[in-house]
Amino acid sequence: MADPDGNLRSRATGKSTRSETGKVLFENPAVAAAEGGDAGPAEPGVVLPIWSSGSAGTDKQTAQSPEQPAAPSPDHTDGVESVRILDRLTSRQSQMSIRGAITGDVNFSWHHVTVEIPEQPKKNLPAKTIINDINGEVKAGSLLAIMGASGAGKTTFLNLLTDRTASVLHVNATLAINNNTVQAADIRKISSYVQQQDLFFGNLTVIEHLRIQALLRMNKKLSTEERLERVREVLEELGLAKVTNSFIGSVSGGVRGISGGEQKRLAFATEVLADPPLLFADEPTSGLDSFAAQSVVQHLRGMAESGRTILCTIHQPPSEVFSKFDQLLLLAEGRTAYLGPRGGAVSYFSSIGYSCPSGFNPADFYIYTLAVVPTEREASKERIKAITDKYVDIEKQQGIHNRPAPKPSARITKAVRELGHEHGESWWTQFRVIGKRTFLLTRRNPILIQVNIGTTIMTSLVMGLVFLGIGSEGNIQQRVQGVAGSMFFVIALTAFTGAGNIVQTVPVERPIFLREYENRMYSPYVYFLCKYVSTLPLNILLQLLASVITYFMFGLSSIAARYFIFYALVNLTVINSESIGYIISAVAGDNVAVAFALTPIGIVPLMLFAGLLLNLDSTPPYFIWLEFISFMRWGFEAAMINEWRNDTLENCTGAVQVCFPNGAAVLRSYALDTETSTIGDNVGILIGLAVGYRLIALAITMITLRVGVKR
Known part of the structure; x- marks a missing residue:
């Protein structure tokens, strides 16, 4: 205790003492022992700044004064x-x-x-x-x-x-x-x-x-x-x-x-x-x-x-x-x-x-x-x-x-x-609250939305001008090459755009995600699901703009069903490319520069085995597995099937050069699986790949959380 003058007072004797230099001292070993254990005498001239671990106390005077609390009793109580x-x-x-x-x-x-x-x-x-x-x-x-x-x-x-x-x-x-x-x-x-x-x-x-x-x-x-x-x-x-x-x-x-x-x-x-x-x-x-x-x-x-x-x-x-x-x-x-x-x-x-x-x-x-x-x-x-x-x-x-x-x-x-x-809300409450926040943040970033819309329109117009009328003008060989190139370019550009949108946002949010996860606010599953759902409305709008501009400027099939299939394939491509972006973000952590550097590494190998740059029959045996995990291969194949299958193109009687009598011949020239594959099969594979990619991203995130890797 402290006396009115601020001197330390022995709890055992109620007396305060000072050294010759004015420093507060315990008088003898007995007093020190009373403060909490076997003790020898304090060294002369030394103030004892010892803490106490006695019973609970809320006395505000104790908290605000320099009084020394009593040391704890060594005997353990039952609490x-x-x-x-x-x-x-x-x-x-x-x-x-x-x-x-x-x-x-x-x-x-x-x-x-x-x-x-x-x-x-x-x-x-x-x-x-x-x-x-x-x-x-x-x-x-x-x-x-x-x-x-x-x-x-x-x-x-x-x-x-x-x-x-x-x-x-x-x-x-x-x-x-x-x-x-x-x-x-x-x-x-x-x-x-x-x-x-x-x-x-x-x-x-x-x-x-x-x-x-x-x-x-x-x-x-x-x-x-x-x-x-x-x-x-x-x-x-x-x-x-x-x-x-x-x-x-x-x-x-x-x-x-x-x-x-x-x-x-x-x-x-x-x-x-x-x-x-x-x-x-x-x-x-x-x-x-x-x-x-x-x-x-x-x-x-x-x-x-x-x-x-x-x-x-x-x-x-x-x-x-x-x-x-x-x-x-x-x-x-x-x-x-x-x-x-x-x-x-x-x-x-x-x-x-x-x-x-x-x-x-x-x-x-x-x-x-x-x-x-x-x-x-x-x-x-x-x-x-x-x-x-x-x-x-x-x-x-x-x-x-x-x-x-x-x-x-x-x-x-x-x-x-x-x-x-007693803490920790239900899965539905977490999803509802975090989902609402995610949509709110998206809506309050109009510049990002405007930039995405502007970029989509500009790149679509450029592609449309490059491949203008390619699907309906020129000889059949020019048409086949031009249509294949335009399809591939749409898918490749969509892939880079989708992955890029993720790697520039998710790593920035990661520190907040980690802190909220440590605070047990929500499950990582909920966070990722909210991110997935929140990107859908904007993606649907952007791909609608892109597909309307490119499809009709390319001069592709005028059959309405084929356009809507093309539109659906572009959306699935974006979903898959965003999934790759989540994997890259999980690996890069909160480092945006690293995430951007890894993006080509994640996208280019899948692009090489899409079916245009390298004929699928020429794929080295040790890289065949890349064909099957390349969402761009399945998207390109489905787009080509959508445009060419069941079409009669030209009479090849007497032809001395490459001839494509029908759409099936076009597909065979690119080693695409025309005998067994359908658009529905490819759509199912694209959905499965998207789910698989996102599960991999979630698994990487969970591993880093559990092993305590600081990112």
């Missing part, structure tokens, strides 16, 4: 208080207020956390320890700043706490809620994570974005009205009510919208909709000016005071921002240099020989003190080791460092997992 709290978490939210019980007291602690990069003999890289045996706790109602120089392990530590550690790392850690061990995957069920990069669809308004999040992320037992009421509460809580109907905006998308600070607050609003008791944030002030940064952290301070437990990594905050935090964790070389009240850090560092100059921002001082200076590497490492060793010594004095980790509680684990099961 009665924790069970009571988590029982509230799993109760029916429809029978309580919107904010519900998930803002209940959750004290979060970590024990003996170690993260290592294993040895990589092939690259001649030794094993490396990123996080080295650290412990700590943050209580409900606290706002904890996690700070350290570059390479201190802040991001790795936060990723571990949020169950986002890369699969190649070796992790040894115990995480606990209210002194009861839980799995990292279970922590995600009662927490939210605000990542450093703000990812939004710029063409959505603030209220539209939050409504979508509410419909897919909040407890499914809540009614739509309750969810929308929660949206209104969050807008007010985070100061976004005045921009409710403003577009979020996107610099890359050319859409003007809300400010950077408002976007950051919107990111927090997105994560707190479900009222998580535990909130993580990675660099919440990154990219913001000092005023916007102060506003964001002030709102975090308000959320913490409402009972949430908040942990943030932050890099060299201004003094005004730094003052908003009440707890501080300093990491250096993967070890703890300090964990305790923010206000006590200056005294602690002074007590171990590192005094912050007067008028100097303490946050900057800590970073400079704990940084490895390139020109003084060895001296820096020795200084860091001395500071972190001192902190470990204090932990040992308090009996914390060697204390056994908390034990798991079956009831706590079950309660947390049942809470997780």
